[in-house]
Amino acid sequence: MRPVASSHPHRVELHGLSRALQAGVRDPAPAAFGRLRLASDERRPEAGQIRSRERVRDLGEVYTHQREVDAMLGLVAGMFPSAADPGNIGRTFLEPACGSGNFLEEILRRKLAFVTAQRYGCGERYEHRILRCLSSIYGIDISADNVAESRNRLRALVNAHLDGDLESAPASAGFVSAAEVVLETNIVQADALADVSTIELVEYQSRPGATFIREWSFVDADQRTPELFSPAPRRDKAPVHYSLLSAYPDPVTAPNAQGSAA
Numbered sequence: 001m002r003p004v005a006s007s008h009p010h011r012v013e014l015h016g017l018s019r020a021l022q023a024g025v026r027d028p029a030p031a032a033f034g035r036l037r038l039a040s041d042e043r044r045p046e047a048g049q050i051r052s053r054e055r056v057r058d059l060g061e062v063y064t065h066q067r068e069v070d071a072m073l074g075l076v077a078g079m080f081p082s083a084a085d086p087g088n089i090g091r092t093f094l095e096p097a098c099g100s101g102n103f104l105e106e107i108l109r110r111k112l113a114f115v116t117a118q119r120y121g122c123g124e125r126y127e128h129r130i131l132r133c134l135s136s137i138y139g140i141d142i143s144a145d146n147v148a149e150s151r152n153r154l155r156a157l158v159n160a161h162l163d164g165d166l167e168s169a170p171a172s173a174g175f176v177s178a179a180e181v182v183l184e185t186n187i188v189q190a191d192a193l194a195d196v197s198t199i200e201l202v203e204y205q206s207r208p209g210a211t212f213i214r215e216w217s218f219v220d221a222d223q224r225t226p227e228l229f230s231p232a233p234r235r236d237k238a239p240v241h242y243s244l245l246s247a248y249p250d251p252v253t254a255p256n257a258q259g260s261a262a
């Protein structure tokens with residue numbers, strides 16, 4: 001696993017797929033969704049680097065230790081917010097073999113550290129910032145249980161952040177539904193080698209008023225030769241307030257009365 005500069009100016013891709021990984025192994029069970037709020041002891045059923053010999057053999061599954069995760073993310077410190085640049089929360093990360101989410105969780109933790117209620121209040125501005133952190137992190141794994149665990153860990157981390165920051169104040173229902181949508185679009189089960197031209201991810205471009213413009217594109221879009229009649233990427237024609245993301249899963253064509261989506 002190593003961070004690699006990508007052709008996208010603000011994106012780091014974490015390449016973890018070695019030749020030893022065997023493509024074509026797929027877990028048929030769909031990723032299950034839980035509620036946004038999870039008890040902390042539900043977070044990690046097991047936290048070792050290896051689950052079973054069979055999984056090492058079939059999936060090349062050896063999780064990266066936290067020590068190496070920290071060291072590697074330290075190499076790209078400029079991709080994270082800092083005291084000097086607390087607004088640097090939207091840099092994009094793609095982990096094409098994300099496993100149970102060791103890198104994803106630490107990336108989110110480093111982003112969220114600079115999104116506090118003290119800095120942004122505890123309303124829509126704060127929630128939108130948390131969603132900007134979450135929505136700029138992408139993970140792919142061939143195993144359904146790894147995808148489910150990665151989503152659970154990110155969800156639990158958001159919960160812990162909210163608990164620490166908001167004390168007893170609940171997050172809004174619109175935030176909760178948006179976070180679920182983002183986890184679904186950004187952490188996906190797929191074969192990152194064989195399916196690379198069919199894996200579609202959603203880019204959430206932040207806009208004023210706690211909104212996003214979404215653009216759907218294929219993971220290998222950078223490598224594709226443009227064709228004369230290739231369709232334009234699917235994209236929102238108007239900004240969508242985060243609380244409406246779940247109500248509008250497809251591109252919106254015009255603003256509605258609230259100036260958000262329709």
Ligand SMILES: C[S@@+](CC[C@H](N)C(=O)[O-])C[C@H]1O[C@@H](n2cnc3c(N)ncnc32)[C@H](O)[C@@H]1O
Nearest residue numbers: 059061062063064097098099102141142191192
């Ligand atoms: C060495 S582990 C690394 C996990 C994680 N990146 C980490 O550092 O902890 C490799 C992961 O790749 C996944 N994998 C294997 N083949 C894959 C493929 N063709 N596409 C996507 N994921 C794959 C396995 O399920 C496993 O979780």
